[in-house]
Amino acid sequence: xxxxxxDPGPLSVPEGAIVSLNCTYSNSAFQYFMWYxxxxxxxxxxxxxxxxxxxxxxxxxxxQVDKSSKYISLFIRDSQPSDSATYLCxxxxxxxxxxxxxxxxxxxxxP
Amino acid sequence: DTGVxxxxxxxxxxxxxxxxxxxxxxxxxxxxxxxxxxxxxxPEFLTYFQNEAQLEKSRxxxxxxxxxxxxxxxxxxxxxxxxxxxxxxxxCASSLTQGSYQETQYFGPGTRLLVL
Numbered sequence: 001x002x003x004x005x006x007d008p009g010p011l012s013v014p015e016g017a018i019v020s021l022n023c024t025y026s027n028s029a030f031q032y033f034m035w036y037x038x039x040x041x042x043x044x045x046x047x048x049x050x051x052x053x054x055x056x057x058x059x060x061x062x063x064q065v066d067k068s069s070k071y072i073s074l075f076i077r078d079s080q081p082s083d084s085a086t087y088l089c090x091x092x093x094x095x096x097x098x099x100x101x102x103x104x105x106x107x108x109x110x111p
Numbered sequence: 112d113t114g115v116x117x118x119x120x121x122x123x124x125x126x127x128x129x130x131x132x133x134x135x136x137x138x139x140x141x142x143x144x145x146x147x148x149x150x151x152x153x154p155e156f157l158t159y160f161q162n163e164a165q166l167e168k169s170r171x172x173x174x175x176x177x178x179x180x181x182x183x184x185x186x187x188x189x190x191x192x193x194x195x196x197x198x199x200x201x202x203c204a205s206s207l208t209q210g211s212y213q214e215t216q217y218f219g220p221g222t223r224l225l226v227l
Contacts, residue, residue, distance in 0.1 A: 036218075043115070043219050043220045051213075096142070101154050101155070104151075104153050
């Protein structure tokens, strides 16, 4: 079993839809949780960074962490074609440590 | 552009050849990470440096792989006697650690390696 499991894709939604992306993890030592977005043939770019359980909102994006269930989510409201990319969840045990990524899910937002 | 840069962006080589990749981190970033990403998978950690010291290596990093960061600035990743299984995107990331919990790793565009 991998330390981080991410819902399989791909996912295709119409423009304006609400998108929910999810990851589960098995290592209780993970304390910091991130979502990265990766466009085709590019490096990942950080979207959201959370530490504690609960919700964090940034524009159309909301990150949710439930440490008791070892479950994290990313919600995208009013999805746009420009949101079409691969979304990777990532976690780390310490403030300054390596990242462990999920497999990634490819999202396509249809105009 | 003051982001992380990687060279070359693409490399095609024949099995058995040696290849070397370079990463230039964001200026003044003291941490530098190498990850490998294969098709349809998330990046996997290979190794990282704090300044010039290599502090951790993954068991993914076989004896054929070596990484250096000689002056605590740029880094190189060398693969000796390449195998077809080495074909992947090699990603470099850098960060500044100042005791803050929000250490953010900034990724470069990657070097895509194809071993024939």
